[in-house]
Amino acid sequence: MLSDSSLFQSKILLHYSDNSNEIIDKVEIEKMKKRCIGTKFEQINWNNDIIEIPSPKIPGKYFIKYMRNIPMYFQWFTQQKQIDLFFEILKFGIDLKEAIAYTKIENNILKIITTIDLGTLIEADRTKSCENLLISAVGLQDQNKVIRFYFNETTFLNSFVAGNVDEHSLDRRKALNLIPTHLGKQFVNRNMPQMVAAIIRKGKTSLGHKMFELFQEYTNISIELFIKNVQMLGERWKNEGNTELASLALTYCDSSQSLPTMSISSDFNSLTNIDTELLKRWTGMRNFRIIFEKTIGDIDLVQFNQAICGRKNMMIIVFAEDGSVFGSYSSIDIPQPLNWIKKDAGHFIFTLINHQSVQPTRFYPLKLGNSVYIFQNDYMISVVAIQGAFKINLRSESTFSSRFSNYYNDSVGQGSSIFVKNPEKFIVKSLMVLEFY
Known part of the structure; x- marks a missing residue:
């Protein structure tokens, strides 16, 4: 003091x-x-x-x-x-x-x-x-800088799920040229059914179309595969007693049939004859979505890589011309092209439909190492290869390795013939990729 x-x-x-x-x-x-x-x-x-x-x-x-x-x-x-x-x-x-x-x-x-x-x-x-x-x-040149600072991706996506976005907010976000973050993509994956529900509630309106475009930014999903996922969710909502969403899903898919760009080729193989509940148990996941499906002649390697790279819990399903259905599952992030997926403890290959009358079976690798190879975008020969298993080619017959038993635990004892009738050379009809979450 x-x-x-x-x-x-x-x-x-x-x-x-x-x-x-x-x-x-x-x-x-x-x-x-x-x-x-x-x-x-x-x-x-x-x-x-x-x-x-x-x-x-x-x-x-x-x-x-x-x-x-x-x-x-x-x-x-x-x-x-x-x-x-x-x-x-x-x-x-x-x-x-x-x-x-x-x-x-x-x-x-x-x-x-x-x-x-x-x-x-x-x-x-x-x-x-x-x-x-x-x-x-x-000034006008700095307005986007200010808006970017105040834009909150999580808040925006929560508003999307709640159905509280409008065309103005979607247009404003698009004008900012914002790139979806990894956390944002994780949010979309976790809230996939709610995101789809928000879109189909708006239907084929201008707002609904813009909401789907945002959804595409985060998922790289085509309209064809989106419709397939709406169909699957519609069945799920129906079974759960959610008549409102089941009805909206049916209406959305029905209105899509009149649009040529949205029609689904009848040549595509579906999951109709496959026990999808078994696939969920195999992966330990409760939900999945189709992120890629093409006939072999329509496959664009750039699109294929864009669909799978940077994602995890991915299942590649091969539909062969002889009716065989088999594939591979990867639990960790798929790298960018010209790389192997390495030391994936959750990796396995499987048969779903075969000519040996063997029930759907998983085969785990004998040791951790290289599993799935991602080809470069401009590679014109193959789509994807699995170490010691199959290689899917674009313009020629695909092959299944005769050394399968050297790489995987052959619990059935049939070698590579368990997967396809003629492992040395077989024709692939189409590929499907599921993402589990």
């Missing part, structure tokens, strides 16, 4: 970093303590008789005024001084919204400040409550 004389009674000395001083009433200290929370002055020891302020007197004095809730009228200063002081206040850690409210800075000055250091203003808006104010203050 300073001297007990009447002049200094109940006073506190503020000592600034440039060795200047200021005397303040002690009764205001409690108010200042509360107001400095969240700023760089939060760690100051306010109980000392002499309080050390880690700032020179000029900017520090204005911050002390702020903490004492004494108005500061920026209009008293020149334009450059207003700009300098506003940046100084932000440096103290004050939130942008409160800084604007306290200083009552005019919009024309704020516009100039955005041209000097927009990044500092954006970072200072920790409560993210000044989006509209900043958008109105910045």
Whole structure:
């Protein structure tokens, strides 16, 4: 405490970093303590008789005024001084919204400040409550930068699932050229049925179409495969007694049949004769979706790689011309082209339909190593190869390795003939890829 004389009674000395001083009433200290929370002055020891302020007197004095809730009228200063002081206040850690409210800075000055250091203003808006104010203050060239900062992917996707997005919000997001994040893709995978339900609720409207386009960004799914997934979900909703969604799914698929780009080739093999519940048990997953399905002649390797690379829990199912159905499952992330999937403890190959009258069976590798090979996008010969098992070719007959038993636990004892009638050379009719989640 300073001297007990009447002049200094109940006073506190503020000592600034440039060795200047200021005397303040002690009764205001409690108010200042509360107001400095969240700023760089939060760690100051306010109980000392002499309080050390880690700032020179000029900017520090204005911050002390702020903490004492004494108005500061920026209009008293020149334009450059207003700009300098506003940046100084932000440096103290004050939130942008409160800084604007306290200083009552005019919009024309704020516009100039955005041209000097927009990044500092954006970072200072920790409560993210000044989006509209900043958008109105910045030039057209910086508006997208502001919008990107305030865009929250998780919030947006939650709104999508809840059916609360509109065309304006979808158009606005599209204009930002935002790339789906890995976390965003995981969110979509976890909430696949809800995402599909939100889309079919809007039907074949302009809004529904734009919602599907967003869904495509996150899944790379074609309209044909989307319709197939709607059909499967429709059956699931029907079995669960959800008549509303089951009816919407049926309507959505029926209306798609009239669109040539959405029709599904009758040459495609389906999952009709396959026990999908068994596939779920094999993978330990409760749900799946079709992310790729093409006849062998229609396969584009770029599309195939785009569909599977970067994803996990992927099952490739091969439909052979002789009626055999077999495939491979990978549990870890599939790498980009020209790479092997390595040391996948969850990998196995399987037969679903064969000429040996053997029930669907899994075969695990004898040791961890290379499993699935991803070919480069411009490779014109093959689609995919499984170490010690099969290689699917684009323009020639495919093959199944005679050394299968050297790589996998051949629990049936039939060698590669368990998978296809003629392992040395066989014709593939189509490929399907399922993603489990």
